[in-house]
Amino acid sequence: MQQFGLLSVVIWLPIAGGLVTLAFGDQRARGARWAALLTSLATLGACVPLYSGFANGTAKFQFIERMAWIPALHSQYYLGVDGISLPLILLTAFMTVPVIIAGWSVVDKRPAQYYAAFLIMEGLMIGVFSALDSLLFYFFWEAMLIPMFVIIGVWGGPRRVYATLKFFLYTFLGSVLMLVALIYLYLKAGDYSIAAMQQLPLTLAQQRWIFIAFLLAFAVKVPMWPVHTWLPDAHVEAPTGGSVILAAIMLKMGGYGLLRFSLPMTPDASRELDWLIVSLSLIAVVYIAFVALVQQDMKKLVAYSSIAHMGFVTLGAFVAFFIVAATGSAQGAVNGLDGAVVQMISHGLISGALFLCIGVMYDRLHTRDISAYGGVINVMPKFGALMVLFALANSGLPGTSGFIGEFLVILASFKASFWFALLAASILVVGAAYNLWLVKRVIFGEVANPQVAKMQDLNPREFLVLSVLALAVLLLGVWPAPMLNMMEASVQHLLHQMLASKIPGAA
């Protein structure tokens, strides 16, 4: 039992800061902005000891806080991080700062509520990643829908109501079945803690139902083909900050859920249904990449590319079973899981940055239509350079973080089957095609639109945000070792868990 600690701080500090921001009110927008910025910076600062104090080389949960919460339900306020959740927490704290700064002078409709919503969401998302009690996890998981619903609905585009309702109902529908599965597991295990549920023996039939319930929740969130249709709508209609958070962090919750719940709790069902996940992932990678190619709207293009890239996450996670089946050993399987986690972080940075870039252009021209642009680099050289970097990173250029994750997953797929690897690697071609084509049409060429000629280059605020992200993308691409070291032990442990049968009697 431990009292309030660092993790509680990074969860509740932004939520408290959000309430303070709200208290400033929309009339005192300046105060609200500064309160929001300071809160997000303080939260990021609180993550520094979290990072430096984290001990690599062990799969044990660290920074554990465990207190009574609902004794009547055997549910505890139980927090902790391992090498899989810590990078995601750092990403969340890191990405919220640019979102706050990016809205600085752009958001003038109910600004205090805008910042408050993002801060509250930050706390709730960190809560999702650090909860070790599944009821607490679900609590944060669902509560997070409320601020996002409001963000898309209030500050979104013309079809925002449709998009936000679709977003809410889709994800709500997915997660209620997860709740049923969690309660079922609780009744079997007598405890809501995730560890107890991971150790609970289950027959294959039970696992299968639980796996499907989990899959519905997580697949909607990832999103996997064919339950992805809410994402392009939500992205297109959401304000820039909303798109960034949605792409950078919320999608990762689906992947995180698969790694934390589905694989360790229902390993046998995961193995049995691995073909389903792998084929859906490959469809996402190949088919959705082609869909991205034909988009006219920049945000939609990045949204579809997100779905394709998240396909790598699910592929990397489930390909391990094929590797074991094909080679008889788990060697190389760890690459897939590593790749999945790295891809989540990298995609968080890159897609967030791309949405910020689109936001920069949208603020100037008020359209996201690709055809409205052209030759932007002539008037915005600094911006053009950064945007090209992010687009290349998005297509997996070596030296950027986008390469590491995809490479690891393709490597693992090769061990499983040549065809998996071939299909997965096709994204390197198609991905390059849609990214480069986007860059060609928007950034390069002649200035066709007279309004483009009037665009101003990045102001210092925008430059700061994008260049910090660019640094992060390059750093992770050139030197991924610190992150890989951080997660190694946890990923090994996860691999061990998912390959061990939980069926009673079959050791």
Next chain:
Amino acid sequence: MMSLAIPEISLAVSACLILLCDVYFGVGRRGLTATLTMVALTIGVALTAQYGITGERVLLFNGLYVDDPAAGFLKMAGFVAMATAVFYSQDYLEQRGMRGGEYYVLCLTALLGIFVLISANSLLTVYLGIELLSLSLYALVAFDRDSGIAAEAAVKYFVLGAIASGILLYGMSMLYGLTGTLDLDQLSTIVGHSPDAALIIGVAFVVAAIAFKFGAVPFHMWVPDVYQGAPTSVTLYIAAVSNLGSFALILRLLTHGLAGAPALWTQMLAAVAVLSLLVGNLGAIAQTNLKRMLAYSAIANAGFVLLGFATGSNVGYQAALIFTIAYVVTTLASFAMILMLSSRGFEHEEIADFKGLAARDPLLAAMMLALMFSTAGVPPFVGFWAKLWIIQALLASGHVRLATFAVLVSVIGAFYYLRVVWYMYFDAADGRSVPEARPRMRLILMLNTAAVVIMGLLPNALLSVCQRVLP
């Protein structure tokens, strides 16, 4: 021993005294009866806390009456809910010229009916309580005597209610004829021995009457009309306070009186609950009037409570109690929001009236957001825990399909609660004025909403109390 009936005695005495006071001193003194009612309720709470709470099961009046921890808890909840309701209603009644002191007296007698139900231990007492409650409510619905729609609602309510009473009596007479006893303790042991066709028919009649009281499908027809037609303060009373009575009715009559043969009624309840969830949630989507929408939502929520009882297990009854308390707290505030926003000559009861509320009054909008998400069952609000317990009780008793069905229809339900949030936050205000300040009412409403949030963040107190009183 008699002292255990103190809550009812104090209510009956104060109802009589207030009626007299109103006749002799009420003329020209507005607010006198309301104040006296609040005083009476406070005294009632104090007396109940002192004498009316018992740790064990005690029989009174030759076994007609029972007092146990559940009764004490429900009566306290009844006092608090009624006091809150009276507080919310004052301004509204004042502005609409419904100044008659009888209003509060009728509320008190309705509460007395609820209390009688809560402590009933005989078929006779049950009937007495239900009639006292219903007759008071019929009169309350028609209280705005110049309103045609209220009169229509009252007549509908009365006619259907009278039929339901008849059905209940008929069922009770069959039970009596088969078992030879009115006493619920004896009834419960006897029905266990001799299940036969007549008994099933008798139970079916009783269940039908209970379903009517709950507004559960297929006996729900009165609910939308009464909710919409009655003055909003009365709707508030019916939706929130009288729900405790419905809960007590099923608790005494079925889970205690027919405890010997649970298979007889659990399946009927399950069927009624499934239909209620379906009809309530689908019906609510089409509504444009908030009161009517909340009426359909009440039907759906009755489905949830009945699902808890349909498990036939103690966990299920506890879940139903938790759900009822959470629902009462949330519903009080939801209807109070309509009262708060209504002004002289303007009923703020269309959902469209909420358009742009976030810009006009951010605090009220934020509170309404919390209430709507709570009713939809989204954390971090108390409504989530209520639904969680019901689902958990269903799974614990092996009803996986019912649990899955319940969560899936609650997704449909989420849509119409979200629509209120959508109107408040996403749509612009079209020329509606800023709501009146009403600082005192605003404060109580804030406390009420805070209760919804706090019980959502730290639900253990509510959960463990409900577990304790229904062991």
